[in-house]
Amino acid sequence: MTNGIHLLRTFWSSEIIAESLYGFLAAGYLDPDRRKLIMQLGGMERGHAHAWNKIATDAHGVAFHVSLLVRSKIVLLKLLSLVLPLPIFIHYMEHREKQAILDYAGLLEAYKDNEKISSIISNIVVQEISHEWHMMEQLADKRLYIAKVKEAIPGMTAGTIETLGLVIGLLAAHARTFMIGLTGVIAMIRGMIAETSVSYISSKEHHDFNEGNNKELDVKKELNPAVLRRELERDLLERGVRSETVQVILGSVGEDAAVLASLVRTIRAGSETLRPGESIKATGVFFVVGALPVLIPFFVGTLFGSSPSIPAVIAFAVAVVSISLAGLFTAVLSGKRISTNILHNLCIILGTAALTYLVGSAARLFLGVTH
Numbered sequence: 001m002t003n004g005i006h007l008l009r010t011f012w013s014s015e016i017i018a019e020s021l022y023g024f025l026a027a028g029y030l031d032p033d034r035r036k037l038i039m040q041l042g043g044m045e046r047g048h049a050h051a052w053n054k055i056a057t058d059a060h061g062v063a064f065h066v067s068l069l070v071r072s073k074i075v076l077l078k079l080l081s082l083v084l085p086l087p088i089f090i091h092y093m094e095h096r097e098k099q100a101i102l103d104y105a106g107l108l109e110a111y112k113d114n115e116k117i118s119s120i121i122s123n124i125v126v127q128e129i130s131h132e133w134h135m136m137e138q139l140a141d142k143r144l145y146i147a148k149v150k151e152a153i154p155g156m157t158a159g160t161i162e163t164l165g166l167v168i169g170l171l172a173a174h175a176r177t178f179m180i181g182l183t184g185v186i187a188m189i190r191g192m193i194a195e196t197s198v199s200y201i202s203s204k205e206h207h208d209f210n211e212g213n214n215k216e217l218d219v220k221k222e223l224n225p226a227v228l229r230r231e232l233e234r235d236l237l238e239r240g241v242r243s244e245t246v247q248v249i250l251g252s253v254g255e256d257a258a259v260l261a262s263l264v265r266t267i268r269a270g271s272e273t274l275r276p277g278e279s280i281k282a283t284g285v286f287f288v289v290g291a292l293p294v295l296i297p298f299f300v301g302t303l304f305g306s307s308p309s310i311p312a313v314i315a316f317a318v319a320v321v322s323i324s325l326a327g328l329f330t331a332v333l334s335g336k337r338i339s340t341n342i343l344h345n346l347c348i349i350l351g352t353a354a355l356t357y358l359v360g361s362a363a364r365l366f367l368g369v370t371h
Helices: 002-026 032-060 068-083 086-098 100-110 115-172 177-223 225-238 243-253 257-267 276-303 309-334 338-370
Strands: none
Touching: 002 032, 002 068, 002 086, 002 100, 032 115, 068 086, 086 115, 086 309, 100 115, 115 177, 115 276, 115 309, 115 338, 177 276, 177 309, 225 243, 276 309, 309 338
């Protein structure tokens, strides 16, 4: 039962944090109806937290209390909500809700022999499904916006990394300040064409697949909901959920065709995708957005007759800030740990700079020997 207590504590702290954040976010909605819905969702999270605490107390004699760590997480997430656009932050909060039915499968497994607790968990599963459904309605008019951000961030990251690697390599090869900037612009144009071409092909494939899959789900929802039920059962089994637990989940979901279609769609991670033309625009623009700040210091340095080292230091600092922001947004949109994602991006850019500096140094030595 140790695993059960750990899961209960994890879900309890998650609900406590979410309740506090929903109250904080409600102030950001001018529409009273949306503000009311956000507050209702916060109340739902508070009820779930109470349920997890009661199960822990009744079954294990353990009561959960809000710790300093939980309070710190709430403060940090509130600060994050002030930095991020509201729809993206809500998307970050609700990322876990999309997978709630899979998360709760673990609890159902842990308490499968306790009919009372299983019933409580099943009721919460139903409420979480409703929770996620309503939140998707809140984001419905923002899905294209979020899809554009998802497409833009990799483009900006690629522009920053590729351009910084080039200028550091040229710096090591002892190229002149203006030549570094000019070569960077040429490389930026080449990189933008390459990135947008790859983005077009990839987005076309994903858009066609998702469009076909969504149309198929809509038809099944209208004509044969029983097929959706069987597909949900198969998808859960393929995710490693035991057949007994799958039956409990299906019993909780019931026969609601709309909910079944929503669950099948979210479990298969079918997200909103951009049309190929929109994908090209987002990728191309943000590739330039990532590259230009790295190149501008070299043109400014040329005007002031600076050596390449000073613009290179500025370019590196700009790239670190840019890549950190990209890591932040990527983590938020994918539901991953923010600090880990930023550190991962920083390691990539440091590795790129080190490698290209070595290549540039080797080229300088080689050219020096041949001459």
